[in-house]
Amino acid sequence: MFCIALTARRFNTLTTHLLEADDLNFLEALILSTLFFESPATVKPSQLAETFGTTRGNVSHCISSLEAKGLVHRKIDPDDARAYHLTLKPHGKKTAVRVIGALDKVQREFEHQVGKDALQSALRVIRSLAESTPA
Numbered sequence: 001m002f003c004i005a006l007t008a009r010r011f012n013t014l015t016t017h018l019l020e021a022d023d024l025n026f027l028e029a030l031i032l033s034t035l036f037f038e039s040p041a042t043v044k045p046s047q048l049a050e051t052f053g054t055t056r057g058n059v060s061h062c063i064s065s066l067e068a069k070g071l072v073h074r075k076i077d078p079d080d081a082r083a084y085h086l087t088l089k090p091h092g093k094k095t096a097v098r099v100i101g102a103l104d105k106v107q108r109e110f111e112h113q114v115g116k117d118a119l120q121s122a123l124r125v126i127r128s129l130a131e132s133t134p135a
Helices: 002-022 026-038 045-052 056-068 090-114 116-131
Strands: 072-077 080-088
Touching: 002 026, 002 090, 026 045, 026 056, 026 080, 026 090, 045 056, 056 072, 080 090, 090 116
Parallel strands: none
Antiparallel strands: 072 080
């Protein structure tokens, strides 16, 4: 378990350094990437929270931050007040492309260092541990 915690801390340090030029945290980067690939779909904070394993409050805070940075535009869905239409502004699209490229580079480096099959296997074990409930 210590190794998993240590790896998580090192990953946080890596992503913090990687995203600092764009003044983003990891969750903000994930949200930008999602909007880039899923746009113009309606996005509910609860869906993002479930997908990313965090709270609706964290997602809402990140969306507000991204909006304040001029990267996204948020509009309440007229058919469902719980949902937003989130769109990337032009600067948001450019930032998303940079972020996606940087995260993809990290993924390729991990695959190169460990091997794609070994990395996939390790991720299956980590997901299994994350989903299991302690006795």
